[in-house]
Amino acid sequence: MTKFSLALLLATFALVAPARAGSVEDELVQLQRDWEVVRYQTPAAGRARRFELLAERARQLAEAHPGRAELLSWEGRVVSSWADAQGGLRALLLVRRAKALYEDALRLDARGVDGAAYDGLGALYYRTLPWPLGFADRERARELLEKALALDPAGLEPNYFYGEFLLDSGRAAQAVDYLERAMAAAPRHGHYVADIGRREEARTLLEKARAAR
Template structure:
């Protein structure tokens, strides 16, 4: 699910974020629509055949864009629009993917400033993953320093979150910090289940297990 080509947006953007956004306990129309998008995202990302993913994710982006436009000051709306955009960027790749990634950065930056809770944490985590996956200057805007800062910001808010720990572990793995990466990934596997996010949880745990196997191989475990 990952490839790194200097001149394109990496396919790992399709998992930016396998994204677990726990919405407010008291339902409202924006929360309900965000939850629907979250469930559909998981279905498309983890269950839809590869040949059909681009079309399905493009359709979902239309819905996510509409929600963000209808609720521009709601962090969960912007964050889920960003998550869907990131998935579409990864599926498209190349210049088209990089253009979407720039839009994604703007959405996630706004979301991170609107909320200090779970939605804000998700935005920080997504930004961190984006910064270490896209190419650096002069092609893109990637930055290891910004990636580390944003990932840690997300972890500070939601230290047990499966996505926050997965992407922190992935970043550490890319930096060759294998022992720390293993610790983060074990924390991800121990994350509590998210009601209504069963497909996303199962898919993300699979991602974590695959990466942990690579980390253990590096550690000789």
């Protein structure tokens, strides 16, 4: 076995093996860090399979600790990312699964896990296909994204998602403002990899918005 093959095997095992020690908070932090690595540092060709393994870990963690909104919200994020990487008909089923997870999280926590569930669910509503294949609803997306912004008006994620939504809705001039706020957002503790990746995405969208306004 080559060193590369061994490294890949160990990385895959780390994604699928549930944590056996530490608090639920420690396990969630590790899940978040692994999501960041898959989302922003893993080649696209291998991303769907690794998200699938990570989604199983997220499911096990949520089932082991029922009633925890943050666990359901993060399972929703992992499943939604898996859908993006997967594509095709299977992605339609995964998107519906992610939607149900976010909705369950919101039923448990009216603040939407400090806006994260509102962001995630709102993004699904404007990114998915229209009925009958999907459930696209731009008005519902706007409502959810604005709730996330109200909870964290200077945050990277809510400004990024609202900016993306505005740009996708043909409102480039307004999108510029929110994407600039996303770029200026303070770093999030413990999310170094995700912050770098999200800012790069915001930078790309900001360039498109400025060119289109």
